[in-house]
Amino acid sequence: MLFGLLDRLLVPAPDAARVGWLKGRTFAHRGLHGPGVPENSPTAFALAIERGMGIECDVQRTADGQAVVFHDWELDRLTGEAGAVIDRRIAELAGIQLSGxxxxIPTLRQFLDQVAGRAPVLIELKSKRSLRAAPLCLAVRRALEGYRGQIAVMSFDPRVSRWFARHSPHIVHGLVVTEEGKRTLSATLKLHASFWQGRPQFLAWDVRDLPSRFVAAQRRRGFPVLTWTVRSAELAARAADCADGPIAEGAGVGA
Known part of the structure; x- marks a missing residue:
């Protein structure tokens, strides 16, 4: 009861008119990728748009303070190059071919120009405690200037959602959560602390941790809850029961 009271006090429910578009749709996880179509690629994004889906993508900061669409911290798995993304400048990264x-690698601005409002977009900002969050947030906000489509930002790092709540409250901002199956008191304290710090307007929840009493309580308060990564018909059914929309790939798309 105390946690619920603090949730309501510290994290006001979002304006339904601003966040309602997040509900009732499927987002393609890193675009509609598969054999011959790399994740987070322009081709994967084009296929998602053609399918009438929303798009979820990942964004990182470059050495010169710009934003590129790429998931891993290192280039090794997804390209023929090696090393950290953050050590490369945007012009160099934009010329690196994605494996398969x-x-x-698209810049965030190139991605937004491609979508051009034709699909709702979720941007996950890749952040970690060893890095300052503000430079990445600023890079993303600069890229979003003038964009008119439906868009939301989110991160596992509550500092990101908090930054947008403070400095760009007009941009819908959310918190990505995985409990990793932990339901101990310490895990519950950590969960609520992240929620209070981030002050999100929606949640993106690990489907493996559903159903969740916390999720159910926030949904009742009006917070949209998306769930990731839905990869099967079984997980799609769980998402339909416990959340407002799946972030899906593979067999989870259209299941």
């Missing part, structure tokens, strides 16, 4: 296809 012909596309190169």
């Amino acid at each position: 296809g012909t596309d190169c």
Whole structure:
């Protein structure tokens, strides 16, 4: 009861008119990728748009303070290059081809120009405690200037959601959560502390941790809850029961 009271006091429910578009749709996890179509690639994004899906993508900061669409901290798994993304400048990264296809790493601005409002977008900002969050947030906000489509930002790092709540409250901001199956008192304290710090307007929850009493309580308060990563018909059914929309890939798309 105390946690619930503090949740209501410290994290006001979002304006339903601003966040309602997040509900009732499927987001393609890193675009509609598969064999011959790399994740987070322009081809994967084009296929998601053609399918009428929303798009979820990952964004990192470059050495010169720009934003590129790429998931891993290192280039090794997804390209023929090696080393950390953050050590490369944007011009260099934009010329690196993604393995398994012909596309190169897109900048966030290139991605937004491609989508051009034709699909709702979720941008996950890749952040970690050893890095300052503000430079990445600033890079993303600069890229979003003038964009008119439906868009939301989110991160595992509550500092990101908090930054947008303070400095760009007009941009819908959310918190990505995995409990990793932990339901101990210490895990519950950590969960609520992240929620209070982040002050999100929506949640993106690990589907493996559903159902969740916390999720159910926040949904009742009006917080949209998306869930990731839905990869099967079984997980799609769980998402339909416990959340407002799946972030899906593979067999979870259209299941």
